[in-house]
Structure formats: C-alpha cells, structure tokens
Amino acid sequence: MKISFSSSTEFAVSSFYDLICIAYAIETEAVTRYEFLENEMKKRGSLDIAKTFQNLMQQEVQHVKDVKVWAEKHHYTLPVAEGFSWKLPAEFNESWQEVVNSTLLTPYKALAIAVQNEERAFAFYTYISAHAQTPDIREAAEKMAHEELEHAMHLRKLRRREFHLMKKHQHHIPHTLPARLEEFEQQVGTMHQHCQDRYQAVVKQLHILNEASSAELLTRLANELSPAARPHETEEPTPDLTHKTARDLLLQAQAPLENFIEFCEFVIEKTPCEDILLRAQSVLEQAISHLSRLAFQQERLD
Numbered sequence: 001m002k003i004s005f006s007s008s009t010e011f012a013v014s015s016f017y018d019l020i021c022i023a024y025a026i027e028t029e030a031v032t033r034y035e036f037l038e039n040e041m042k043k044r045g046s047l048d049i050a051k052t053f054q055n056l057m058q059q060e061v062q063h064v065k066d067v068k069v070w071a072e073k074h075h076y077t078l079p080v081a082e083g084f085s086w087k088l089p090a091e092f093n094e095s096w097q098e099v100v101n102s103t104l105l106t107p108y109k110a111l112a113i114a115v116q117n118e119e120r121a122f123a124f125y126t127y128i129s130a131h132a133q134t135p136d137i138r139e140a141a142e143k144m145a146h147e148e149l150e151h152a153m154h155l156r157k158l159r160r161r162e163f164h165l166m167k168k169h170q171h172h173i174p175h176t177l178p179a180r181l182e183e184f185e186q187q188v189g190t191m192h193q194h195c196q197d198r199y200q201a202v203v204k205q206l207h208i209l210n211e212a213s214s215a216e217l218l219t220r221l222a223n224e225l226s227p228a229a230r231p232h233e234t235e236e237p238t239p240d241l242t243h244k245t246a247r248d249l250l251l252q253a254q255a256p257l258e259n260f261i262e263f264c265e266f267v268i269e270k271t272p273c274e275d276i277l278l279r280a281q282s283v284l285e286q287a288i289s290h291l292s293r294l295a296f297q298q299e300r301l302d
Helices: 018-044 045-072 094-101 106-128 137-169 179-207 212-224 244-268 274-301
Strands: 002-004 011-012
Touching: 018 045, 018 106, 018 137, 018 244, 045 106, 045 137, 106 137, 179 212, 179 244, 179 274, 212 244, 212 274, 244 274
Parallel strands: none
Antiparallel strands: 002 011
16 A cells, blocks of 8 residues: 655555564654754753753654664564655744754744654554554554654643743734835834844854854844834843853844844735835845855854
C-alpha cells in the first residue's frame, strides 16, 4: 500500500522492514530537530523550554536505539536515515533554514513546531497500524503511535502555558493599514526609529565586547535608515542587553527589523493603493537586505 507522508513523497509500507526503515528516519530526524530547538532556546534564555527539548531528544535517541535493536533482531540492514522533511506550522512562511537565525522563533513557536511534528508522527503510525498487513507491523506501529501521542499531549500543555505567558507580556501592537502614502511614510519613519534605537543600543554592548566588525556593520545599517521624530510614548522598551554574546546581540538587533518586515508584507498584501504598494516593496527590499547582512555576520561569529 502507499502512504502519503508529505506533499512530495510517498512510502510503501508492506513489510516490517519498511516500517523499521521509516521509523528509523523519523526518529533520527527528531533527534536532530530537538537538539536544534534545545540549543536555540538556550541562546534565547528559555532554559525550562530548552530542558524540555533536551528530554525529548534523549527519548528520541532511545527510540533510535530501539529501532536498531528491532533491525538486528530481524537481521535487517538499516539505510541512511534521510528523505524526511518536517512540516512547520502554518504561520511559518519561511523555510526551516530561514527560521534558524530568527528572533521570531519564540518558545511558543518552537513548541508549536514540536507539537505539529509529534501529531504528524502519531497520525502516520496510526495509519500504518490501521492498514497493517501483518500483526507484527500493527503492534509495533501501535506502540510507536502511543509514544508519539504522549509526547504531543505533553507539548500541547507547555504550548498553552507559553501562549498565556506570551499574551500576558506581549507589547506588540497590531499593524494598521495606512490609507494614504503620507500615513505610510510616517509609519515607516517610526519603525525605522525603533530599528535605529535598537541598533545603537546593541552597538554600545558590542564595543564592550570588542566586537568591532559587528558594531561597524550596525552603525552603517543605522545610517541607512530614515527615522522620523516621534512622541516619547511611541518608544519601544529595549531589552536587557548585558551579559550577552555578540551573536545574541545581533539577534536582538534584528528583532524590530523583523517586525518592520512583517508590517511591510502586511501592507503589500492588503493595500489597494498603488503608490503605497510600490513604496512598501521598496522599503521591504531594504529591510531584507539588512536582515541578510545581519545573518551573514552571525554566521561569521559562529
């Protein structure tokens, strides 16, 4: 039988060997992804969520060992564990690699990634069990499905907790669609000011770390912006930038920039005005250029 596991891939599961190979690929991929999420949460200071992903990674490592034992028991040779691509939640429009250096990968969104993929694995194993041609395939798939479901249930509880925490502390104001070009320019100026303020705050900390090249880059980027004078009450709070690495500081620098990119994409999608559309496309191109240069600098520091 054929099973659609992603939009572009199908797997035939007609033997216990097929199941073992697929399970090996899924569990090996899970180890890699949970290790990534653990490290990213540590970098962002979310140590409790990092510990959750560490525990999940260790469980997936054990699953990989279990699959290898199954293979040895049946005298199977496992293939290279590749060919699976994890699907991100619907709100992620960027590729996995573009998410890697994003300050938008909050604890909530990291948990959302994990929940979707545990649910995906549960549904996959459940499908195999329901259509199993032999008892050994059915029983093994049921066991795997049960373990994935337990993971998903635990992660959903954590995700709900993070959602309420995020809402409690969220300062983000929903974007307003400008009606006139002048209004859009004012919004751009305000958001450029927020970006410039953050750049300059980060530059001070980079100088303390003697990270001259990153400080010079941010100074150049700040000078390319067109900030507008704005009332004091529109200022955004600056996070605590002390005791951070140069890479973490660059992540903090790009946070208001990513918010600005979201705003530009929102305007481009929604505006009926041609002049606003063209201007939004122009400033978006500049913002993406800044983001790319920051990402390149972060790679240099890794």
